[in-house]
Amino acid sequence: MKTRYIDLIEQTFDFPQREFGFDKDTLTWNGLPLMDIIKKHGTPLRIMYLPKIGEKVDLARGYFATAFKEHGYQGTYDYFYCTKSNQFSYVIREVLKKGVSLETSSAYDVDIIEQLMASGEMPRNAIILCNGYKDERYIRNIGRLANSGVNVVPIIDNMNELWALDGVIEGPCDIGIRIAAEEAPKFEFYTSRLGIGYKDIIPFYIRNVGKQRKFRLKLMHFFINTGISDSAYYWNELTKCVNVYCDLKKLCPTLDTLDIGGGLPIDNRLDRHFDVEYMIGEIVGRIKDICDENDVDEPNLYSEFGSYTVGDSGATIFSILNQKKQNEKERWNMIDGSFMTTLPDSWAINRRFIMLPINNWQDEYERVFLGGMTCDSDDYYNSEQHVNAIYMPRYREDRPQYLGFFNTGAYQDTLGGYGGIQHCLIPKPKYVLIDRLPDGTLTDRVFSEIQSSGQMLGLLGYTKMEEPALQNRER
């Protein structure tokens, strides 16, 4: 009988596949020998594999180019990166290397742009999309950026923003309008709170935007909460949006761009692969068809892919500290960290990531639950979508067991409050950036050490203990 972990996986999926492989029976990811990295840096460990970011940008651009050719699409395509998916400087630098421009969502994001332009890392002629709800601080920062000559396109979320921007921008300035999509059928609200409802867009243009001279309406933005999916709901919303674009275009000659937002998914399971190329082809084809039906030139396209750009460059690695057998059926493998604070989406929205053990694949497997170290009973990870349960190599006290969660590069650090106060004061893992030299050699550098007691106590307002004293205590 086949009872080894490797047998289980080979019977369940096509494996090894995509970014996963083996190096002497231990798992590799994007060609990285994970065991070597663990031996060098220990766990819990957060890694980012930087070359993946540029690869994703190239891939998406290639898919749009193919789709444009196939459908005889006359517009242009520009790739924007939605900074909120992961604002860390090393991510932004990777996207800038590809000539990608940025989409901001808050006042402090604008400070990042100013810093990048001052240091020369971002060209001053880059287009900056300013999305999101705009409070006074954000409006002020957008005004400062626009008045310094930067090509800012604020995207109006609600009608008041137009007047607020008028107060701070000397003009002229391009603007966009965000369309509020209808929410997915299962959602508890009908219409997204983000943007301006379909019915209100044309009257808003006729009564307000069209009557003033400072702002030129350049783009319409559309983004749905559930992301891009091959579903009746997505196609329906896209169709409604492109129809509004066409109606508006007939009134507003400066409108020439459709921003299809973010939401391009990444894989979170091994048995299903989202066909990005097909999806982009379909989106481009449908936009073209609707514009043809309306006798309107097809728009230039912008996207603001966040997760797609950065999600699958991240992995989070833990060790199993111990196994607690609570009863005959429940074996809890306790990890050396917390799901709630390091993978908050797994707790808050029940999101699943690709999860695989890193070593001991030749050992027998067993069904387990994974428990985090906080005192919260919700700090656990259960039911992989592919197998309806979690299986791991059988726990043994006499050898370490490591496991990795993959494609964790988007949102987890910011939602988890990187470097802040953590639930039960479980520290943030050590953070390592991995890159490749042009000849393929791997390099790694520590971005931050595991969060220290001194850092947390300082945030809590306790007197800072001298580091040597703390280190003595930690020994």
Ligand SMILES: Cc1ncc(COP(=O)(O)O)c(C=O)c1O
């Ligand atoms: C306006 C806007 N654009 C882009 C994105 C990025 O979405 P994703 O990370 O799913 O690509 C978001 C995410 O919430 C968003 O609100």
